[in-house]
Amino acid sequence: MAVETHERRRGAPRNEAARLAILRATASLFATRGYDHLTIEGIAAEAGVAKQTIYRWWPSRSALVAEALIEGLLLTGPFDLPDTGDIRADLVAWLEGLFVFLDDPRNNALICSLVAAAAENPEIGLRLNDALGATTLLAERLDAAVAADDLWRDTPVQEIGDAVLGVLVVRALQRTPADPGLPARLVRVLLRDPAGPR
Amino acid sequence: MAVETHERRRGAPRNEAARLAILRATASLFATRGYDHLTIEGIAAEAGVAKQTIYRWWPSRSALVAEALIEGLLLTGPFDLPDTGDIRADLVAWLEGLFVFLDDPRNNALICSLVAAAAENPEIGLRLNDALGATTLLAERLDAAVAADDLWRDTPVQEIGDAVLGVLVVRALQRTPADPGLPARLVRVLLRDPAGPR
Amino acid sequence: MAVETHERRRGAPRNEAARLAILRATASLFATRGYDHLTIEGIAAEAGVAKQTIYRWWPSRSALVAEALIEGLLLTGPFDLPDTGDIRADLVAWLEGLFVFLDDPRNNALICSLVAAAAENPEIGLRLNDALGATTLLAERLDAAVAADDLWRDTPVQEIGDAVLGVLVVRALQRTPADPGLPARLVRVLLRDPAGPR
């Protein structure tokens, strides 16, 4: 019978309060100052912690950001994806919400900072989908729509998710405000209705 | 007309050799060391130039990168977009080339560095399209295809370009190698053939 | 004709005010806190100077102390060596002054700190003689006394100086207060009068 022997190490165990304080300080400073300007010393000071305690558990600044992102401390999402039965209308509404979010320069800067962090740490790139809901919410909804025959059977759900996230990232990097028709046009491209106009 | 308004100042004129040496040093160090690790002092040393000469003409590190990008010193492209008459096949071939490019970790790192620089400087984000050919090449080709009735009249060319660039960026940030079918699936999503299977 | 071409280096010249502020801060902190507890960061802060400015010109903490010692910022001396014609009486008086100086714990600590610094940096050891006057004052006086036939012709002046300094150092390290007869006994040993008692 597989007893969990769990060979307990000697010495004081890791201080969970310190870990949380560090991640929270990371999130707070990341949001207010951006990824550049985010310093280990600043985090340590904000968290009331010695620098070495950070270096003991995280190999880099970007790893801190990745963990804070995973813990949901960086992006408050999810951005609700409505379910009215019309998959295209729902998607347009969801994208409109995202573009409104991006219109606030502070949010735009937040996304840019996340992208900068992702450029240093692949894990952040991988988690960006989840964090913005492009994977969890969108993929589930698309899968359901495919199952309900609202979309073609061979719809490449993964690629659509990447494209949505990609457009968001690219527009965030360009700091161009979205024009009102953008969400609809995007949906028209990504979920082209076969009965649509030639 | 066209009077030489350029009111000639007194004193020594700007040293073009220094300007070029600086941009070349920027490009070289950017390619080898990445955007983080790119330092003004390093560029000055590599270019055999005083720091002040850099600060005199560029406001920031990212401005240097932007100018080097514009001058075509960072990305050797363009990645040729073939023209066989079949817009979808051409696009698939072009994307395959880009994903092969991204499969080399050094190129992937280069793109990530560019994205990191873009996160600091919107101009770099705007130039990324051009640099990767997503605007110039792709948009022209799509416009031509629309004109030739190979694509719907209302095809949102701009959005497709953003989506293509976005997918490339997102996959670069995730460092995931592309599977062989990806280019075809992407083209199927973005340029859905209305005569395709339901 | 030997013109002093004095090949002038380019770049800003060394800031003499900063140099002095650093040495003065060194002296001040050395006197108040002791050699251990003397930190580069503390000196930089006290002098209102960047750390790098210190590291640019001095290789180590002990080099700072050595230069401060040479500049006469550490020991206020000289401890006057009286000249009444009686070399032995003069020496006794001088030593009494030195032992009174050592009786103050702060002065004792100062000497111990200097010895600690000398243990790291030979130059400090070499300058200790001068700083305490054991070389300049004492040696001159002894030489004069030899010339005046008040001491044997073969009196090893250098060794007497070392012995005097050595006794002071050893007693400082032991923190033993000097008993009143010590100076006289020392002089009796070092400048034994041939007509003295057997």
Add this chain to the structure above:
Amino acid sequence: MAVETHERRRGAPRNEAARLAILRATASLFATRGYDHLTIEGIAAEAGVAKQTIYRWWPSRSALVAEALIEGLLLTGPFDLPDTGDIRADLVAWLEGLFVFLDDPRNNALICSLVAAAAENPEIGLRLNDALGATTLLAERLDAAVAADDLWRDTPVQEIGDAVLGVLVVRALQRTPADPGLPARLVRVLLRDPAGPR
């Protein structure tokens, strides 16, 4: 009558093996790395002991050195003081041995390290005499010589010992190699023969 007053505490008794390992590690690291560079963590690692075990029994780094010195782990002496009947010749020979010892830079560094430790801890200063034999050996010999009427009755034995030790310390701090005549000149100063030349 020798009652065992040593009120036996509860719990595990002090681990003598650990104590010895710590002192031996102290001595080893002190000899190889010097007093600065001697760290509690280094000693603990070398001795295979927890830091707390050191802090439980010794108040400071210098106390460790003091105890290692007392246990004879730091200086291998004694440097034999020959006894040929001629006190002056014996002393010259003994001093020559000491200066030869000091001529090896590693020994010189060892003495400097001891002096640095003494600057922090008076006890080490007090033990230095014993350790170098300046007290035990020299003082006994001088006392015997006085008793045998080879030296004046009022010879200040203590001061001569301090002077010898002092000269050694000062020359060690100056890192000046001794010239061949130094021991003889020192003995001439310290044990001046009244029948000597004027």
Add this chain to the structure above:
DNA sequence: GGCTAATCGAGACGGTACGTCCCGTCTTTAG
């Protein structure tokens, strides 16, 4: 030709953050 103004190299400077080392204390498991 002298004057003024700008550029350029070199590099000193005050400052910030880096990542590492070690301090002395505390907390846990083991004996």
Add this chain to the structure above:
DNA sequence: CTAAAGACGGGACGTACCGTCTCGATTAGCC
């Protein structure tokens, strides 16, 4: 109660760059 293990807050280390500045040297236009 001792001991090994090791986490912790703290402080200083020596280094790397930042962006600004002060130099001497050079190169133009202007009187």
